[in-house]
Amino acid sequence: MPTMKDIAKLAGVSTSTVSHVINKTRFVSDEIAEKVNAAAKQLNYAPSALARSLKMNRTKTIGMLVTTSTNPFFGEVVKGVERSCYHQGYNLILCNTEGDSERMRASIDTLLQKRVDGLMLMCTTLEGEHLDEFERYPDIPVVVMDWGPMVNGSDKILDNSFRGGYMATQHLIDCGHQRIGCITGPLNQHQAKSRYEGYQKALSDAGLQQHPEWVVESNFECEGGFAAMNQLMEGDSLPSALFVSNDMMAMGAINAAAELQISVPEQISIIGYDDIRIAQFMTPSLTTIHQPKYRLGKAAVEALLAKLQNPESAPQIIQLEPTLIERKSVKVLR
Structure with a gap:
């Protein structure tokens, strides 16, 4: 395996000059740098990542x-x-x-x-x-x-997350919805809690009543959204719209609604959170909060x-x- 000494010998320069060219640690004239690089290429020299990291x-x-x-x-x-x-x-x-x-x-x-x-x-x-x-x-x-x-x-x-939860709920309000539920993530996690608090604040600012029976805590996964939607459907009444705290749960909720022959958005509107790439290809395509x-x-x-x-x-x-x-x-x- 060729070393810097081998390159120095072939290029007719000192080992330290070779080191400066390869490691770019000091200015070396273009002519000498060309000689060193040509010699390194001729010898198939590959610098040692380990040696460099130690140095x-x-x-x-x-x-x-x-x-x-x-x-x-x-x-x-x-x-x-x-x-x-x-x-x-x-x-x-x-x-x-x-x-x-x-x-x-x-x-x-x-x-x-x-x-x-x-x-x-x-x-x-x-x-x-x-x-x-x-x-x-x-x-x-x-x-x-x-x-x-x-x-x-x-x-x-x-x-x-608080602003995102507020923004999602406010959009539903702006679209004329007053009976708005929420599928949250695990409320012991900062983001799930913040998104839920944003939802609560938007309802409060609009003077809308909060319905605890329309709030279901879940797990940020598709299966959780599916189960949460089924749980909501078992209640005495349904909201006209749902803020679902991430797109994965929104996918599960839409799937559950389809199985129960509940039309989205005709019978219940759904807004998600994250804007994962697949959200635009769902049926219907998902209105959501984009995270960069x-x-x-x-x-x-x-x-x-x-x-x-x-x-x-x-x-x-x-x-x-x-x-x-x-x-x-x-x-x-x-």
Whole structure:
């Protein structure tokens, strides 16, 4: 396997000059750089990533922990993370926690032992947990992407879930609906609770009565939306519209309504949350609240790299704002 010494000999320069050309650590004239690069190509030289990481104290690798879910929302966020890492010259190691705190801790240990330069956490079912593991690695920057455990001193990327919940409910009100129900996510999770509180505030501001029998707590998955819709159908009365706290549950709710021969939006209107890609291809296409998923991933990478450049900087909170996407699942009442 060729070394820098071999390149130096072939190019007729010093080993340190070869190092400066390959690692771009000091200016070298174009003529000499050309000689070195030609020699490296002739010898099929490949620089050692391990050697470089030991010398630079950087591995150019970022670790990310995410809860496994059928929800494509997470896949779309990871796509933003991966593409941003690629453009910045970083590699990404992705670990699934499966919603298990022990597995998450084991994954964190593994990533830290592999000397990743930083970590991103997006672990829904472990939200709010405190992690002592990071106290052993105080120099490793951490970015928490809203759905994540508590890490002191970490940067946080948040979506304004309260505003999104308010916006979704207000749209139903603007379309003439007054009898509005809600399928929430698990209310022990920050985003589910915030979206539900946004729904409550919009009803309150409009002077509309809240009906507890039209509120069902579920699990952010299709099956949960399906079961929640069936539960609502068993009640004495139905709302004219539903705010469903994510698109996956909205898909399940629409499927349950179809099986019960309840027409959406003619008999019940539905608005979702997230704007996953498949939402536009549902029948009817889903009116929803758009989360900037790609930007969420990109912002997390940028925050982490900024922390690597300036480790002493104060923790920052970056909040991304939701927007309304109107499609065909909400009926305008005349």
